[in-house]
Amino acid sequence: MPSTDKFQLVLFEGDFALPAIEPESIKSILYCKIAEAPVTVRLFNSYRNCALYKTPPLLLHDKVTCTDSEQIVAYLKCNNFNIDRExxxxxxxxxxxxxxxxxxxxxxxxxFNYWIEHRNSTEFLNIWFMKCLPIPLNYFYTGNFRNRAVDLMESLYPNETDKDVIKEYIQRAAIDCLQSLSSRLGNGEFFYGSKPTTLDVAVYSYVAPFIKIPFPLNEMYNVVNMWPNLVNLVKRIDNLYFPNVPKGSKYIRLEDKAKTTDDEVSYAAIVILTLSATSLILGFAYKNGYLTGKIPD
Amino acid sequence: MTLIEKISIELGAPEPWPSDVKLFQPYEAEQILLPDNANCLATQAFLKMCQLPYAVEPRPNAEAMSPTLKVPFIKAGRFVIAELEGIVQFVNGKDITLTQPLDNDEKSNLRAYMSLIHSVLEMAELYICWVDSETYNEVTSGRNGSVYPWPLNYIQNWNKRSQVIKKLKTLGWYDKKLEDVYSEVETCCESLQARLNDQKFFFDHGPTELDALVFGHLFTILTTPLPRSDLANIVRNYPSLIDLVKRIENEYFKK
Structure with a gap:
């Protein structure tokens, strides 16, 4: 029996035409959309929704709390929202x-792209999360994400300390994987016939961020674009399930401004610096008597 | 795969398979643990399938000798290559391959199933050995520490255990309960059985590295005596997988 109660899904906010910022959240919301599960989405961006002290995605239903995307999918499957049924x-x-x-x-x-790549994490995602989440939580979650990523790299490559070498391994593995997926997908609409399955969900949630998020350093963007059928799969899913996700972005616009006004900011800084330096010198000179109000005879 | 391995594959390509190849692994009777044993056996099965001669060389510190800190590794002439994937590529570099007749689709399929085994069966084995306290106390701590003198065995055990736990945590396995681990293994075996579909091997034309890997893991799970025999009992529910294991054992290991 399908449950008639509503599920509550707690997610990180979406941006850049993505339904959520990170893959696990994307996975859960996309699964819910495809399975047509009656969920109310709560965005994780204010104190009111942050009281759970757990990392989204979270699914709340009756007294059950599922704390990661795998559990959420398993729970929804138990409740008869199974998209792999056929x-x-x-x-x-x-x-x-x-x-x-x-x-x-x-x-x-x-x-790696999100949290280990230094420029992406400090110049981009950190700022995004700092603006999205309220104050102590933004530090908490960004720190947490970064530690998790570092742990993952350490456990995958225990005797490798050079970041560039790790990056190369990871990219090579990703390219192999994308190659396999692309050849498996071929010209099909989805991986299995005309309806998306959990495999499409997984592929979407790991490929879409590379395509959509304007990271300062995104080598994977070009890599992913080598396989147009995967890019088209992402577009197809967007059109079908997220037609109303805003294309622009809430937080990057501020950042664009900050970027374009970068020179002006430095002008202002120069003016302030010059003013303060001059007043300091003048003050010093006046105090020591090099400068007096009197005009010499 | 490390850079060194990549270089060895490229440099070693033109040379024929040397006759004095040694496969290094921990002591099988006293020391080796379930996941390591599975990987060593898988590599041995792969080499036997390719009909490449090798000699097993047990070393107490094989793990520390390996370039990737994982067993097994082989020494072929001037080259040292670790782990099944690396060895498969090294062998392929010499134009010896088991996957010649496969098309791209089948090759990606093979890769997918190999990653399934690594990410489910291997993690489950690590979990049972290092997280489950009964198995850890009765089997793992004794065996892993057996090659070290007294205070060092405790330190080494503690060290290794914290490494494994960290790995399981990052991959999301540490928070699972024993039942969850069993159900993951069941799903994995079920899907392997569905893929095998009563064929002789996973791919029609003959054995591949996937068969070797499956054999390594399932054979080890079936034959290793542990205080918890649940894993073996789960595997026993899948008769065609058992047949596969028996077939490979008879064909390659009982000669």
Missing amino acids: LDPKQRSECLALKNLVQSKLKPAVE
Whole structure:
């Protein structure tokens, strides 16, 4: 029996035409949309929604709380919102294997791009989260995300300390994986026929961020664009399930301004510096008697 | 795969397979643990499938000797290559391959299933060995520490355990309960069985590295005595997987 109660889904806010900023949240909201589960979305951007002290995505229903996307999908499947229902056992098996491939090869690439790549994390995502979340939580979550990413890199490559080398391994693994996915997808609409499955969900949530988020340093953007059928899959899912997600962005616009006004800011700084330096010198001179109000005879 | 391995694959390509290849691994009777044993066995099965001669060389510190800090690794002439994936590529570099007749689709399929085994069966084995306190106290701590003198065995155990726990935490396995781990293993075996579909091997034309990897893990799970035999019991529910394991054992290991 489908449950008639509403599910509550707590997510990080979306931006840059993405329904949510990070892959796990994207996965859960996309799954809910495809399964047509009756969810109310609560955005995780104010104190009122932050009282749970857990990392989104969260699913609240009756007294059950699911704390990660896997649990959410499993719980929704138990409640008869199963989008893999029409797969036969062999397809289901292949779907599981490919999902694992995506998880183990693309997730490190995403985490690396989000949090390890220094420019992306300090100049971009940090600012985004700082503006999105209220004050103690933004430090807490950005710190948490970064630690998690560092731990992931350390456990994947325990004896490698050079960031560039790690990046190369990760990108090579991601390219292999995208290659496999692209050849599996071919010209199909979705991976299995005309309806999306959990595999499409996983691919979307790890590929879309590379395409959409304007990272300062995004080598994966060009990599992903080598496979137009994957890009088209992302577009197709966007059109079908997120037609109303705003294309512009809430927080980047501020940043664009900050970027374009970068020179002006430095002019202002120069003026202030010059003024203060002159007044300091003048004050010093006046106090020591080099300068007096009197005109010499 | 490390840079060194990449170089060895490129440099080693033109040379034929040397006759004195050594496969380094921990001591099988006293020391080796379930996940390591599975990987060593998988590599041995792969080499036997390729009909490449090798000699097993047990070393107490094999793990620390390995370039990636994981067992097994082989020494072929001037080159040292670790782990099944690296070894497969090294062998492929010499134009010896088991995946020649596969098309791209099948190759990506093979890669996907190999990653499934690494991310489910291997994690489950690590979980059972290092997180489950009963198994840890009765088997893992004794075996892992067996090669070190008294105070060092505790330090090494503690060290290794915290490494493994950190890895499981980042991959989301540490928070799972034992039942969740079992259900993951069940799903994995189910999907392997569905893929195998009563064929002789995973791909029609003959054995591949995927068969070797599946054999390594399932054979080890079935034959290793542990205080909790649940994993083995789960695997026993899948007769065609058991057949596969028996077939590979008879064909390659009982000669």
